[in-house]
Amino acid sequence: MRRRGGAVRAVRSDMDVVAAGDLGAELGERATLVQFSSAFCQPCRATRRVLSEVCGMVPGVRHVEIDAESRLDLVRRFDVMRTPTVLVLDHEGRVVKKASGQPRKVDVIAALGFTASHETDAT
Numbered sequence: 001m002r003r004r005g006g007a008v009r010a011v012r013s014d015m016d017v018v019a020a021g022d023l024g025a026e027l028g029e030r031a032t033l034v035q036f037s038s039a040f041c042q043p044c045r046a047t048r049r050v051l052s053e054v055c056g057m058v059p060g061v062r063h064v065e066i067d068a069e070s071r072l073d074l075v076r077r078f079d080v081m082r083t084p085t086v087l088v089l090d091h092e093g094r095v096v097k098k099a100s101g102q103p104r105k106v107d108v109i110a111a112l113g114f115t116a117s118h119e120t121d122a123t
Contacts, residue, residue, distance in 0.1 A: 018093040022074065023064050030060030031090040031112050036068045036080045043102040054108045060091075061112060069080040088112065 017071050020026050023034060033051045037044035052061040068075050078087060081100065088097035088111045097111045 016077075017040040018087075018089055018095065021095075025064045026062065027089065027091065027093055028055075028060055030058070030091055031062075032093070033061065033063045033108070034073075034087040034089060035063065035065045036075065036078075036083055036085040036087075037065055038066065038068050041083045044084045047086065047102050048102060050105050050108060051086070054105060054112070058109065058112055072090030 007083055018027075018032075018034070023032075023094075033055070035051055037042070037048070048063075055061045055063045062101060066074060068080060068085075074080075078085075078095070078098070083120075084102060085098065085100040086103055086108075088108075089094050090096050099107075
């Protein structure tokens with residue numbers, strides 16, 4: 001994903017795995033889009049809409065929104081510096097992409113394509 005106003009980082013392959021219990025929600029069959037948001041963040045609302053639309057278009061993808069203020073443990077763990085921040089998890093919960101700022105739909109879909117090729121390489 002490319003974020004507005006900056007670059008997207010691929011995430012180190014040695015970053016730990018996110019479990020469903022960490023998120024308080026089940027992981028998607030193909031991928032999970034984890035959004036860190038805050039209460040009065042206008043770009044967070046737009047990001048929620050974009051990620052929900054992508055989930056409706058791409059089978060097996062789940063969107064999980066996390067309130068950054070109430071989950072400081074995860075904010076620290078994933079070095080979230082601003083909201084919105086989006087993590088793309090593969091089907092096993094490995095973080096494969098991270099971006100902050102409001103993403104474009106096309107970039108989210110492209111990041112999910114990376115997730116699919118990552119899964120193919122791993123098998």
